[in-house]
Amino acid sequence: MKLLFFTVSRERAALYEQAIALYLKRLQPFAQTGEWNFPTAEALLAKVAQQRGRTKSLLVLLDSQGKLFSSEEFAAWLQRERDGGRPSIVFAIGPASGWPEEARNQADLLLSLGPMTLPHELARVVLAEQVYRAFTIMAGHPYHLGH
């Protein structure tokens, strides 16, 4: 299973790079991962369309108005996709101005990390940590119990 982390950002803060790299590295035994940044939401959607032309990729948009999951519910959702043979999932964090309507219409899931607004760089960390946590829950790995 391939997990693609897409962002729309004009600048990249160094503050969280180490934490994000740590969670992506820990994901390696569970899934192939990739990170891409796009200058605009339109450029991101064009890449998703191209991706979907080749494979049944799922598009998950991070959105504070989206669906709230507990870590266990999120793991159950991810497990269903994995066990159903989903080849890849795109997790996309949008521009500061929010997602254009066009993006929402194309999404398979609007996922909320909580009702509080997070800076995009911090949302990247929380997302990467939750995806890693989901795989440890699926694997019965003690990580989730330790926190």
Place this chain on the structure above:
Amino acid sequence: MKLLFFTVSRERAALYEQAIALYLKRLQPFAQTGEWNFPTAEALLAKVAQQRGRTKSLLVLLDSQGKLFSSEEFAAWLQRERDGGRPSIVFAIGPASGWPEEARNQADLLLSLGPMTLPHELARVVLAEQVYRAFTIMAGHPYHLGH
């Protein structure tokens, strides 16, 4: 107004220290801040009791089953406390095993950062960022609009 960030943790990860220091520094124009770590929830509660003996300190426990606020609602809550003359607020992040019942009974507010379980170190970052964000919302500072 004094904001005290209390944690219960046996180890301290260096991964997020820079981010937490950044938000506490940015809070300086708005409030006096302090950070304390305790080996146990009981030690933390003893410090809170001592604190409350001196001043009308509010105790906010972070708890994933607690109250969910949007950033704007959290700012409105903090503004009411500040404008009502609250001298200090303790924000406390509990042990990995969760808060003992005794701690919940003493809390003025159980605050949830979202239904997903975060590692304690990451919860510290999100809390510090949200408290900073709340003060920028109160001050009409553009930080909140930029994300």
